[in-house]
Amino acid sequence: MPRRRLIQAVNDALFEEMERDPKVIVYGEDVELAIIGDMRGLHERFGPDRVRNTPISEATLTGMAVGLAAAGYRPVLHLMFSNFIYTGMDAIGNQMAKLRLMTGGQIKLPITVIASFGGGACNAAQHSDSAYPVLMNMGGIKVLVPTNSADAKGLLKSAIRDDNPCFFLEPSGRGGDMGMVPDEEYLLPIGEAALLTEGDQATVVAIGRMVKPALATARKLAERGIAVDVIDPRTLVPLDEARLLASVGKTGRLVIVDEARECCGAASQIAAVVAERGFPFLKGPIRRVTPGNVAMPYAANAEAHLLPDEGRITQAVLELVGQG
């Protein structure tokens, strides 16, 4: 089983899918030079007909994806930063999310949009958002948030083969994380959460970059005799509600760690699902650990103050188990 960094696993998935299917094409603002690293070597291997740089115009790029997909291609659009979802929103909100339904399924839209998301790298407010809540609210778009090499490879390959629009969001700054990736062809079904550690005191659901501090917290809590389930949803649409409810059914306590802002974020949706369907299990209030409803600052110390960290996750769990 080879060791691959997360970004390399994304690169491997793109190579494999482009080799497999000539209809898979890649374009975006910097896919030829591959500034993030995930597009390395694609332009040299597949040439300008299938890998192409574009002008800086996200409104055009997202529209192109709809047209390409409707015409039979399987476009992979690299948007660089998830903030640019806002810039390209008309084609996302009014076309990608709706055309399959409006045409009774006659138009397939096998679109994959790649973007990195989240703060922690001093990228400032306009490049640090975790912009998935707006996608989750569209009602016709799949949202993938892998956090390790194997999941990234498996989910991206599944996204490219999916006939619906999929947003594949890479956790910013975690591209160098090393992980094991299966030797054989590996596709991860979209919609399956992962249980990363097991315990019966509380359930900690962590999304994207928040998985790392959640796991570190779980290790330290375990040393104090407090064992928790840590769950990585891996995909936000569809959400693996059964896995979440099974865990809360065991623990009775839920902490959700989300890098998206508190108001109407992924944490809010998960809290609502568990409150509606898992209320009899709950021994205390559901706790969200998120940034406040403000823009992410540039300064590293201010950014660190806003982002959920081990201290805040620990405090939330301890309060729920009556030790806070």
Added chain:
Amino acid sequence: MKVTVKLPKIGMTMESATVVRFCKAPGEAFAIGEAIYEIETEKVNQEIEATAAGVMLSHCIAAGDDVDVGGAVCVVDIVGH
């Protein structure tokens, strides 16, 4: 003068790298500007060049190993210091 060469941070989010190969074996001399080892990060492969002339004394890790930013890669003897 003996100097321990540490892994540089060449990308904003870089935390570690894989040392792909050493360009100089222990005992081999190098000139200023010559590549002494090559790293692979999530973004690039990059040869790391000597900032002074000297001799490679020892490798602190094996080719293929991962090193954190600031971690020891090799020990060199810098000429003229």
